[in-house]
Amino acid sequence: xxxxxxxxxxxxxxxxxxxxxxxxxxxxxxxxxxxxxxxxxxxxxxxxxxxxxxxxxxxxxxxxxxxxxxxxxxxxxxxxxxxxxxxxxxxxxxxxxxxxxxxxxxxxxxxxxxxxxxxxxxxxxxxxxxxxxxxxxxxxxxxxxxxxxxx
Amino acid sequence: xxxxxxxxxxxxxxxxxxxxxxxxxxxxxxxxxxxxxxxxxxxxxxxxxxxxxxxxxxxxxxxxxxxxxxxxxxxxxxxxxxxx
Numbered sequence: 001x002x003x004x005x006x007x008x009x010x011x012x013x014x015x016x017x018x019x020x021x022x023x024x025x026x027x028x029x030x031x032x033x034x035x036x037x038x039x040x041x042x043x044x045x046x047x048x049x050x051x052x053x054x055x056x057x058x059x060x061x062x063x064x065x066x067x068x069x070x071x072x073x074x075x076x077x078x079x080x081x082x083x084x085x086x087x088x089x090x091x092x093x094x095x096x097x098x099x100x101x102x103x104x105x106x107x108x109x110x111x112x113x114x115x116x117x118x119x120x121x122x123x124x125x126x127x128x129x130x131x132x133x134x135x136x137x138x139x140x141x142x143x144x145x146x147x148x149x150x151x
Numbered sequence: 152x153x154x155x156x157x158x159x160x161x162x163x164x165x166x167x168x169x170x171x172x173x174x175x176x177x178x179x180x181x182x183x184x185x186x187x188x189x190x191x192x193x194x195x196x197x198x199x200x201x202x203x204x205x206x207x208x209x210x211x212x213x214x215x216x217x218x219x220x221x222x223x224x225x226x227x228x229x230x231x232x233x234x235x
Contacts, residue, residue: 015155027171031227042216043223044155045171047197052171057155057216 004075007053009067014058016067018074019051025078029085030054033077041070156215162204163215167222169197176225177201180218187214 004020025033030052034043037056044055056070088095135141156163167177174192177199181190187207193200201222206214 013155017154028227028231030171031223031230034223035227038220038224042155042213042220044165044219045168045223046166047168047170055154059212 004078006068006071009064009071011062011064011067014060014062014067016056016058016071018054018056018071019048020054020078022047022050022052025082026085029078029081032081032085033074036077036081037070037074156203158213161206162202163206165201165203165215165219166195166198167201167219169194169199171226172199172222173226173229174199176229177222179225180221183221184214184218188218190218 004018004024007017007019009016020030030045034045034054037043040059042057042059044057046053046055054074056074058067058070062070156165177192181192181201184190187210188203189205191202191204193202201218203215203218
């Protein structure tokens with residue numbers, strides 16, 4: 001059996017224990033899902049053989065339906081974090097390239113190789129006539145009456 | 152299976168699995184709560200065992216449980232940033 005399951009649920013102590021197979025989600029996903037619950041519960045992770053065990057103790061008293069709901073929310077969070085993890089993995093290279101180009105551009109050191117920016121018109125901040133002070137469409141002019149300078 | 156230590160005790164032991172918790176993260180959490188309790192960290196098989204003693208009374212919240220949350224958050228952060 002690989003799905004997660006409720007091991008214990010005790011409204012008297014507002015505690016809940018879940019377990020899930022270690023192969024079901026990566027450890028980072030478990031961390032991320034647990035992290036989301038830190039503001040409303042105390043969370044203790046453990047491992048018992050081939051299963052991760054997640055102990056919750058709510059920070060305020062919770063009844064049984066609410067504890068069941070918390071278990072469901074945690075499973076939903078695991079799924080959401082797993083998808084997020086997958087998307088980040090799939091787009092890691094693109095994210096790194098975009099950030100690298102942005103940082104290089106801000107530093108005034110855009111590499112001229114394979115970025116797609118070869119020949120792109122870049123503003124020269126040292127040249128006052130380079131265009132960034134021009135306002136041919138009047139975008140920078142205040143629109144309020146009496147402030148536009150012409151009304 | 153490890154569980155929660157008793158509430159309102161003057162001393163408690165917490166078992167944190169070594170595959171899930173980073174020792175430096177536990178030490179950092181212990182430093183954070185040093186003013187509220189004394190912490191001694193040792194290893195026992197697959198677990199770090201944290202012996203918590205002299206737990207301050209009258210503190211808003213549970214010192215040991217909050218310590219566990221900090222240890223978990225610190226471990227997650229360190230694993231993500233590749234420190235462990």
